Amino acid sequence: xxxxPPADAESTVDREFVHSRWIDAPRERVFKAFSDPGHLARWxxxxxxxxxxxxxxxxxxxxxxxxxxxxxGANYPNESVFVEVVAPERIVFEHMSQHHFQMTITLxxxxxxxxxxxxxxxxxxxxxxxxxxxxxxxxxxxxxRLAAEVLNVA
Numbered sequence: 001x002x003x004x005p006p007a008d009a010e011s012t013v014d015r016e017f018v019h020s021r022w023i024d025a026p027r028e029r030v031f032k033a034f035s036d037p038g039h040l041a042r043w044x045x046x047x048x049x050x051x052x053x054x055x056x057x058x059x060x061x062x063x064x065x066x067x068x069x070x071x072x073g074a075n076y077p078n079e080s081v082f083v084e085v086v087a088p089e090r091i092v093f094e095h096m097s098q099h100h101f102q103m104t105i106t107l108x109x110x111x112x113x114x115x116x117x118x119x120x121x122x123x124x125x126x127x128x129x130x131x132x133x134x135x136x137x138x139x140x141x142x143x144x145r146l147a148a149e150v151l152n153v154a
Contacts, residue, residue: 014125017135019118021143025150027109030116031088033150034105041066042152043145046138058085064093099131116143 023030033039037056044051048071055065060082068076077097084092091105099122106117118139122128 012121015123015128016119016121017128017132017139018120019139019143021116021118021147023114023116023147023150024112025114025153026112027107027114028088029150029153030107030114030146032153033146034091035087036153039149039153043149044068044142045145046141047145058082058091060084099127116146118143 033043035058037053040056041051041053044066045068050069051066052069053064053066055063057063062082062085064078064080064082066078068078070076078095079097080093080095080103082091082093083102084090089107091103093103095101095103101120101122104117104119104121106115106119108115108117120135120139
C-alpha cells in the first residue's frame with residue numbers, strides 16, 4: 001500500500017485562505033446573489049468599496065472584468081476567468097490581476113440555510129503571507145455583505 005500522495009496532490013494549506021459562513025437563505029437565493037451581476041456588484045468587495053462591472057460572463061471560460069472603487073478614491077481593475085460553474089453548488093474562478101489566485105466558492109444547502117465555503121489559493125506561501133493582514137478581514141467583510149444582499153434577492 002502506497003501511503004504517499006500522488007505528486008499532483010500537493011498541499012495548499014500554506015498558500016490558502018479558507019472562510020465559511022452560514023447564510024440564512026436558501027442556496028438558490030445565495031447563488032443568485034452571485035450569478036446576477038446587479039446583486040453581485042452591490043456586495044462584492046470589502047466594506048466601503050463599490051464596483052463597476054465591464055464584463056460578466058458566468059460560464060467556464062467566461063470573463064469577469066470590473067473595477068473596485070476604494071473609499072479613498074483609488075480604482076483597482078480586476079479580471080478573472082471562470083473555471084467551473086455548477087449552479088447552484090459551486091463557482092470556481094482564476095483571478096488574473098494584482099494578486100493571482102484561484103477562488104472556489106461552494107454553496108451547501110441545509111434546510112432554509114446555506115453554508116458558503118470560500119477558498120482562495122495563491123501561487124506561493126510568500127504571496128499569501130504578504131497580503132494576509134488585508135485579505136482575512138476583507139474576506140469576512142465580503143461574506144457579511146453577501147449575507148445582507150441575499151435579503152434583497154427575490
